[in-house]
Amino acid sequence: MFEKLEMAPADPILGLTEAYNNDPNPAKINLGVGVYKDETGVTPIMTSVHKAEKIILDTEKSKGYLPISGAPAYGKVVRELLFGADDAYPAATAHTPGGTGALRVAAQFLKKFNPNAAVWVSDPTWANHNGIFGDAGFEVKKYTYYNAEDRNLNFDGMRASMQQIPAGDIIILHACCHNPSGIDPTLDQWKQIAQMINDKKLLPLMDFAYQGLGRGLEEDAEGLRTVAAAVDEVVVCSSFSKNFGLYKERVGAITLKGASADDVNKAFSNLKIIIRRLYSNPPSHGGAIVTTIMNDPALRAEWEGEVAQVRGRIAEMRQLFVDTLKAKGVTQDFSFLTGQCGMFSFSGLNPDQVKTLKEKHSIYIVGSGRINVAGMTKANMDPLCTAVAEVL
Numbered sequence: 001m002f003e004k005l006e007m008a009p010a011d012p013i014l015g016l017t018e019a020y021n022n023d024p025n026p027a028k029i030n031l032g033v034g035v036y037k038d039e040t041g042v043t044p045i046m047t048s049v050h051k052a053e054k055i056i057l058d059t060e061k062s063k064g065y066l067p068i069s070g071a072p073a074y075g076k077v078v079r080e081l082l083f084g085a086d087d088a089y090p091a092a093t094a095h096t097p098g099g100t101g102a103l104r105v106a107a108q109f110l111k112k113f114n115p116n117a118a119v120w121v122s123d124p125t126w127a128n129h130n131g132i133f134g135d136a137g138f139e140v141k142k143y144t145y146y147n148a149e150d151r152n153l154n155f156d157g158m159r160a161s162m163q164q165i166p167a168g169d170i171i172i173l174h175a176c177c178h179n180p181s182g183i184d185p186t187l188d189q190w191k192q193i194a195q196m197i198n199d200k201k202l203l204p205l206m207d208f209a210y211q212g213l214g215r216g217l218e219e220d221a222e223g224l225r226t227v228a229a230a231v232d233e234v235v236v237c238s239s240f241s242k243n244f245g246l247y248k249e250r251v252g253a254i255t256l257k258g259a260s261a262d263d264v265n266k267a268f269s270n271l272k273i274i275i276r277r278l279y280s281n282p283p284s285h286g287g288a289i290v291t292t293i294m295n296d297p298a299l300r301a302e303w304e305g306e307v308a309q310v311r312g313r314i315a316e317m318r319q320l321f322v323d324t325l326k327a328k329g330v331t332q333d334f335s336f337l338t339g340q341c342g343m344f345s346f347s348g349l350n351p352d353q354v355k356t357l358k359e360k361h362s363i364y365i366v367g368s369g370r371i372n373v374a375g376m377t378k379a380n381m382d383p384l385c386t387a388v389a390e391v392l
């Protein structure tokens, strides 16, 4: 069978990392995959994470399996991050291998119990949304989101496309730090989105991978909380890769919020069957780190400070990129980058420019022109901007 297969294309994001890793140029710059780098160009382990790992090493008693949905204490802290400390929603959470794992579980669950629905993603969206939901058998359709001309949210267009979505269909929303555009709805726009979801009887799936990297841990949850307050049933897929820096530990979660405890119990029992058949039960370590930090006031305060540092450094790099391009005589206005949220922005670089940056300068950017601002440092800013100015 294998010999009959065609070579598959490289993943548009992780394939780029492979190419970057294989590039011998010592001056190479990776603005592709959404991974945070500190000012020295390293993806650090947070101090709070290190401390939590020491506690786990000293206190862990067994390597026995976790329950199918993971440790209940983990689910509780996840829901606190999502809905706030005083959350009283009927909801249940399963620990998944990363945010991608959460999305794949969600896709399988939704396809099994809502087989005729279509899935609607923002135009543009994270490339893997199409693959994950397509592989689960969904037709994946697009709703209007980005206004390329003005580099902002085309909210009228979004509203108009949402009006066309049939009742019962699934709408995927980026809860904050939209990937790839970096453009989020305002709170008032979220209220209108929530209202439309309710009126149209859509099922919202909130992809929440960047909490804390935009405006703040609480502020970044405002969109999700607005939707959760207005709509009976919500599916949330979380990732702690970025805000805890736990990328390779694969820590994510799927949370089902329902209209009643009874509805949630029924839905969650079915979700557990899906998980059992996909990977049985989650790996423990990353979830234990998140739980340990969240339940220890001193570690939690330290972690919140570290997330604030990450957020601050990204904002600083946005500004420095804009200023450095200007200083290099670039007349094109890039100031839109400073108003955007999270790791990513659409730079406006076209595929040819992206190709030249890679081939001539070993600068790696996703083909759509999405740049990971968190890959910029004070040290690589000058060569980066020289190269960008050259291709513009």
Ligand code: LMR
Pocket: 013, 014, 032, 033, 034, 035, 126, 128, 179
């Ligand atoms: C990204 O968009 O770069 C990140 O979410 C990493 C990934 O898995 O694609």
